[in-house]
Amino acid sequence: MEWSLLSISQEKKNRIGAIREKLLEEAEIHSVQNQTLVQKRREQICDAALDLFLEKGFASTTIRDICGRSRVNQASIYDYIANKNDILRRLMNQVWFRQDVPTLAELLGDPDLTLEDAFARYFRDTLQLRRKGTVLIYRSVPHMLDDDRRLMHAREIALIKDVADELRTRTAHPVDERRLEVLANLLIFLAGFGPLRDWLNKDASQETIVDVAAAGAAAMVRAVTG
Numbered sequence: 001m002e003w004s005l006l007s008i009s010q011e012k013k014n015r016i017g018a019i020r021e022k023l024l025e026e027a028e029i030h031s032v033q034n035q036t037l038v039q040k041r042r043e044q045i046c047d048a049a050l051d052l053f054l055e056k057g058f059a060s061t062t063i064r065d066i067c068g069r070s071r072v073n074q075a076s077i078y079d080y081i082a083n084k085n086d087i088l089r090r091l092m093n094q095v096w097f098r099q100d101v102p103t104l105a106e107l108l109g110d111p112d113l114t115l116e117d118a119f120a121r122y123f124r125d126t127l128q129l130r131r132k133g134t135v136l137i138y139r140s141v142p143h144m145l146d147d148d149r150r151l152m153h154a155r156e157i158a159l160i161k162d163v164a165d166e167l168r169t170r171t172a173h174p175v176d177e178r179r180l181e182v183l184a185n186l187l188i189f190l191a192g193f194g195p196l197r198d199w200l201n202k203d204a205s206q207e208t209i210v211d212v213a214a215a216g217a218a219a220m221v222r223a224v225t226g
Contacts, residue, residue, distance in 0.1 A: 027082035095133030
């Protein structure tokens with residue numbers, strides 16, 4: 001099923017759009033004028049760095065390692081990126097802040113989706129489209145610079161509040177705001193179960209993991225919201 005924002009109010013579209021515009025600030029480097037070459041080299045560098053960050057960890061990966069894996073010369077790599085933190089920002093923007101993957105708030109805001117359907121889509125997207133980004137963010141946040149960490153925090157808080165708003169809309173009973181925000185935070189965290197823990201369920205299919213997680217999330221929402 002193709003994703004659409006048509007079922008969401010204009011106010012919510014604007015709010016979601018504002019959240020999605022909050023990307024980590026990438027360094028502006030203009031040493032090379034050929035933009036096709038710049039894009040190609042940055043893709044090589046970021047692809048190599050992503051694999052290395054997941055294999056060795058951010059702290060243990062060196063620029064020399066990235067040059068070796070990407071086959072970009074160490075003398076020219078700084079024509080395309082500023083430093084290792086700049087690479088991390090670019091990766092986060094590409095694999096974690098993907099614009100083509102709906103947020104949980106967007107899915108919950110679709111009246112045509114049941115709770116189970118919304119959570120299944122969210123968990124499936126995380127497993128299939130954001131697996132590496134999920135693992136990367138959980139491992140790399142401690143190594144982020146303060147400004148980057150603050151932006152990540154602000155964005156996550158906004159997403160939690162949007163999910164809480166959608167949960168409130170779906171329940172017929174008043175629920176304490178703090179309970180809704182704790183629930184929203186937990187539901188977002190639950191999406192990391194697949195990428196971070198499915199190695200312990202190798203005999204289970206991806207759809208089994210998605211179905212069980214979605215059923216559990218929906219039951220939890222109903223238990224908390226009444």
